[in-house]
Amino acid sequence: MHRLASVSSHGLVGRSSQMAAIRRVIDKAARNRLPVLLLGESGTGKEVVARAIHDANPRGRFVPIDCGSLVGTLMESELFGHVKGAFSGATENKRGLVELADGGTAFFDEIGDLPLEMQVKLLRLLQESEYRAVGSLQWHKVDLRIIAATHRDLHKEVAAGRFRLDLFYRLNVFAIRLPALRDRKEDIPLLVRHFMEAGQASGLPWMETTDELLETFQAYDWPGNVRELKHCIDRLSALQSEGALQMSDLPSPLQHSRASGNLQNLSGAVGEVAGTELPEFAMAPRSPVISLPQSERHTITRALVATKGERGKAARILGIGRTTLYRKMKQYGIE
Template identity: 80%
Template sequence: MLQTPTGLAHGLVGQSQQIASIRRLIEKASANRLPVLLLGESGTGKEVVARAIHDANPRGQFVPIDCGSLVGTLMESELFGHVKGSFSGAAGDKRGLVELADGGTALFDEIGDLPLEMQVKLLRLIQEREFRAVGSLQWRKVDLRIIAATHRDLGAEVAAGRFRLDLYYRLNVFSLRLPPLRHRKEDIPLLVDHFLSAGNTSGLSGIEPSQELFETLHAYDWPGNVRELKHCIDRLNALHSEGALQMSDLPSALQYHCAMSGLERLSGAVALSNPPTGSLPDFAMAPKSPVISLPESERQTIARALAATHGERGKAARLLRIGRTTLYRKMKQYGIE
């Protein structure tokens, strides 16, 4: 397999054991034309893996199909095409995505969102390798590889009556689960390098994240997985101008996380040096996943940092890992005295 020293193979970056075994499974899957089911949380790289399976043994086109975006006749016609006059608006014959993927690979993305009536048609496509365009009486034979992907628990969808058991069995022959990024944090440095160099269109080299920034990226749990990391690095790339990647350039969710873990460390230290009976109302921690807006969480975090440092702004800014000026600006913005 073609592989660069950075661990990039088929566009899949990573050096963890999990990524290594996914690479082996990609090789296995690409050796035949059986359906493949890709499972995993949003942003874990299901589409990257689907393309890798196609590219490892390229034949025909790779056609991604978003099952969640279309409904009713429009979806059927988008998938299988239609003949002229089959419904109002069908001014001429139209080829569908399935025909486009003939000889190649069709990725049925978010397969869990495919309506039941379309699931029957997909089952027929897999079993008989044939389909019928909307308004046509003729079945057409096709030869395509089907890859399906979903972030949903398909077993639970079957149990709830929203997904056909027979289709589930057909798809679940070769399934591959993409692990969340928080379970393979050793991939973060390579991914950061990859996204930094991919986003560096200025041709300037030497954008180096500081050790502190790396530690922060490592400590965070990345609920949006690799996609969230990519957005974060794209943002750093765009904001960076004078050579230094600043903590304050991180998205607010990450800044919030840093501030909270800073406060947790501080409140831990204070708790150790105070008897448990001591009342510390100012150190009451916010719930880990507060259902409040980001600006509100930022306001509360700043207020807590100020309370924790008895109003010493320099200390509060350091605790929050932002510059003093940023702290003053935000205090003014939130009306904190």
């Protein structure tokens, strides 16, 4: 127990020097209320770090806000609330997420996806600590800690005119870059153990790992980072029958990674394990001609059908964040 508690301080597993540095920055960030910008590839733990910063010095609530999931008036009203009669359908006054986060932390996830017209409003919130509900003339003051995260390169977004430079400067006061899992592979065995224990706690059978298996995990580059590793462990534990895990149980990109250094994303391949399929994970037809995007599109659709369109549930099954799911749905034109 103690050993685990020490490796997972702040809810973060990992003993690499990179993780130690991240823990120190979390402690520093927790001492003030400056805006924090979390950068890093998908699945590197940006949300885990955002929560850790809040929890290290908890004040008020931690309110996650998906910047990619809402557009136009709906988003503005979701963020800032609206007054009765502000638009058709606004039959009551409604409080927004920003008001909910007052006194606490607002986590703007996928800030790089925030539409330009909303960026102006967020800038005002950052500069003046005030906002206006849709349809209201009155400004309200708030006391917020703002944490923002994105997998995008904000310099590029600024250069392309999609992100306001002034907002970028405002947010970039305290930037934390989360390393890709391939750049801290020494953390992989600990993470594997952590996810196995978590799986066991939620009723999945225990898996015995071998050195060979861990070496294989360390040889793979995990383009989907910690999220992909977690997904892989969950799927393997769910699919295996009790006992030691065999090399042949592994999805093929992992089996081949040592030889080829293949960067292929696993998510489409995990269904091949041991010829079994969990019904809700039903995979795309396994013909060699199907492309990864096709297979991904198919898998997402199946997950949405299986959950009757419940996106949160579908995202959990797929092992990706809700924002990532929204983005991919948009990308593939899935309604």
